Amino acid sequence: MFLVAGARPNFVKIAPLVEAFERAAPRDRLEVRLVNTGQHYDPLMAGSFFEELGIREPDVDLGVGSGTHAEQTARILVAFERLLVEERPRLVVVVGDVNSTLACALAAAKLGIDIAHVEAGLRSRDRSMPEEINRIVTDALSSLCFTTCVEASENLAHEGIATDRIFFVGNVMIDTLLRSRDRARPPASLATVGLRPREYALITLHRAGNVDRPVEAGRVVAAAERAAARLPLVFPMHPRTRQMLERHGLLARLLAVASAHLVEPLPYLEFLYVMDRARVVLTDSGGIQEETSVLGVPCLTLRQNTERPITIEQGTNRLVGLEPDNVAAALDEVLAAPMPRARPLPLWDGRAAERIADITVRHYGVHTAETGMSR
Numbered sequence: 001m002f003l004v005a006g007a008r009p010n011f012v013k014i015a016p017l018v019e020a021f022e023r024a025a026p027r028d029r030l031e032v033r034l035v036n037t038g039q040h041y042d043p044l045m046a047g048s049f050f051e052e053l054g055i056r057e058p059d060v061d062l063g064v065g066s067g068t069h070a071e072q073t074a075r076i077l078v079a080f081e082r083l084l085v086e087e088r089p090r091l092v093v094v095v096g097d098v099n100s101t102l103a104c105a106l107a108a109a110k111l112g113i114d115i116a117h118v119e120a121g122l123r124s125r126d127r128s129m130p131e132e133i134n135r136i137v138t139d140a141l142s143s144l145c146f147t148t149c150v151e152a153s154e155n156l157a158h159e160g161i162a163t164d165r166i167f168f169v170g171n172v173m174i175d176t177l178l179r180s181r182d183r184a185r186p187p188a189s190l191a192t193v194g195l196r197p198r199e200y201a202l203i204t205l206h207r208a209g210n211v212d213r214p215v216e217a218g219r220v221v222a223a224a225e226r227a228a229a230r231l232p233l234v235f236p237m238h239p240r241t242r243q244m245l246e247r248h249g250l251l252a253r254l255l256a257v258a259s260a261h262l263v264e265p266l267p268y269l270e271f272l273y274v275m276d277r278a279r280v281v282l283t284d285s286g287g288i289q290e291e292t293s294v295l296g297v298p299c300l301t302l303r304q305n306t307e308r309p310i311t312i313e314q315g316t317n318r319l320v321g322l323e324p325d326n327v328a329a330a331l332d333e334v335l336a337a338p339m340p341r342a343r344p345l346p347l348w349d350g351r352a353a354e355r356i357a358d359i360t361v362r363h364y365g366v367h368t369a370e371t372g373m374s375r
């Protein structure tokens with residue numbers, strides 16, 4: 001089988017899967033080939049995650065890099081199809097909702113190779129998000145859909161996906177968080193800033209809808225300024241965001257705010273350290289909405305919708321949109337309230353990858369010595 005990753009959040013998700021698959025099915029029975037598409041290639045967006053999370057070297061690196069959606073998807077399709085034709089795996093496991101997820105699923109489906117999708121069924125119901133398209137298509141093509149919550153399983157059932165293909169297993173991103181929390185370490189790039197636990201805010205922004213056009217980018221920068229007026233603000237900046245803010249003439253404005261600490265994207269263990277101790281997190285990331293829920297850190301999501309409504313039901317996350325006034329008002333409410341209590345979510349217990357591996361091995365590939373039959 002192939003296990004595919006390509007972009008930063010994928011690496012966090014595959015770390016426990018590589019281990020769980022290799023434990024559940026020894027190499028001579030179900031060989032796990034690790035494929036990196038290379039959608040993300042900067043050391044801080046990719047390599048550091050392999051090192052810190054102990055992910056072994058990929059068996060194949062497609063090295064596709066950046067481009068428009070069509071260019072990037074097409075490059076992955078061509079390179080991955082070639083690989084599939086050469087190696088003919090029985091199963092391709094894809095994670096998340098990035099372009100690599102969609103492209104690899106599509107290439108496999110056209111060759112009649114089964115697909116398992118980890119983190120299936122999440123829906124923002126906003127098709128202007130490229131990720132939403134990636135989710136819908138990938139789920140439609142997958143033989144096994146592994147979900148993080150009951151609601152995601154229900155979404156799939158409503159779309160007509162047979163319930164015997166849907167498995168609620170928990171959250172692999174949280175597997176990684178729980179096993180890494182004790183190893184988190186303070187960021188080297190913030191060493192001179194002197195941040196105190198629960199006395200700063202953390203912000204991350206990178207969604208195309210928030211940073212690519214000047215109007216939205218202007219709003220999120222204004223929101224960041226309003227936050228930095230209330231408490232020190234740590235801003236690890238995604239390369240896309242840096243590029244766009246620079247293009248829109250907004251980067252200099254943020255750099256001029258003394259209480260806003262702009263740094264390069266942080267390695268996983270450093271980001272976890274900063275997130276775990278923040279007073280509040282402002283973000284447009286999906287994964288961070290989930291991680292703050294588990295950590296019990298208030299999260300303000302700078303979007304109009306979320307594919308992860310469970311984080312809102314949980315009480316830690318709130319959708320605030322992009323209007324600076326609304327963000328500032330929500331921030332004031334959060335700062336006036338005590339820190340929320342972290343409450344465990346069903347099956348977000350650190351064992352999702354194990355469940356996925358067990359179910360997959362039951363479906364595919366284990367040729368048992370005793371019976372000589374596949375089960």
Ligand code: UD1
Nearest residue numbers: 007008009039040041042045066067098099130131239240
């Ligand atoms: C991608 C995912 C998004 C995910 C995010 C996490 C898609 C459609 N989007 O968005 O769902 O939340 O990853 O980071 O797949 N760049 C670099 N170095 C890198 C990677 C990217 O400089 O290593 C720059 C390039 O200018 C590139 C831009 O960032 O054009 C965007 O990269 P891309 O992979 O297209 O999408 P992300 O915004 O990273």
